[in-house]
Amino acid sequence: GAVVSQHPSWVICKSGTSVKIECRSLDFQATTMFWYRQFPKQSLMLMATSNEGSKATYEQGVEKDKFLINHASLTLSTLTVTSAHPEDSSFYICSATRAGESYEQYFGPGTRLTVT
């Protein structure tokens, strides 16, 4: 149990376009979902925390108008990278915590975004 999926697993887009990444908890209800980004050979950096039905909380330095997060249900959160630029190319990973359990985060497989 506790499986988190992401779609797509990889995406290539042109500079200036927007890209949506989905994060789903497949077999549990996720009270909270998190979005991270990871550059090659670097650690994960938390971008934002989202709770179902409320606005996401962004980490310092993360532009909320550029990285739109929607958490419409207890099993789905989406991250939209708006007006993407090559420097947005990265590995985006989501995670979720299960209702009634808060010590472990279940991570998705990640989405590789390449902006050309």
Place this chain on the structure above:
Amino acid sequence: LAKTTQPISMDSYEGQEVNITCSHNNIATNDYITWYQQFPSQGPRFIIQGYKTKVTNEVASLFIPADRKSSTLSLPRVSLSDTAVYYCLVGPAAGNKLTFGGGTRVLVKP
């Protein structure tokens, strides 16, 4: 959230025990220690969590001294498939926000 310090990398050989020590001098009373494993181009995977003394599961053991200012993840008899980055994180169990440090890149050689 307490800052953690880990070795950048470690090499080992198949069948050996790998011990990774993490320093967390500013750990708070309500903080737990959690270790995650990450393979290239994959999301991290929870390995083990502990508060004090020793915790063991089917994958690893976690040793935490009385002062809790450090912890050691022990991977018994590693195989090539244990080559990964291992992250030590410290924070309240009830707090969900995770701050990843640099991690330790473990390379298991044949």
